[in-house]
Amino acid sequence: MKFKAEAKRSALNGFLDSGSSTQGELRFETSFRVDGRFQGKVASEGDLVVGESGEVEGDLKIGALYVTGTVRGTVQASRRVQIAPGGKLFAELETPSLVIEDGALFEGRCAMQREAAPVPKLVPVGRERTG
Secondary structure: OOHHHHHHHOOOOOOEEOOOOOEEEEEEOOOOEOOEEEEEEHHHHHEEEEEEOOOEEEEEEEEEEEEEOOEEEEEEEEEEEEEEEOEEEEEEEOOEEEEOOOEEEEEEEOOOOOOOOOOOOOOOOOOOOOO
């Protein structure tokens, strides 16, 4: 299954294949795919893709998260989180956009905030400034 973000971005910075596991801190620029097991911290404004056999556990601060495998922990996504059919997300989640497709599982807490548009400063009637 291809996610929309994968079609837009062609630069894959890294890949953790199935049968592989690692722990620690992960940083990348554009996108990273996990089909193995990763435990630790992830820090990036890019896209993290967790494939069907992928398992990620830890503290994630990312741009976007696409899940078809399993993710556990805390997730702060600045753009979007999408859980595809078969994907499982067990997390304390903060994101402005959450998509849970039919057949996906989300268990946890979600806080959604979008940046508010700036409010124009009001000037009392009769005190308008002229030229």
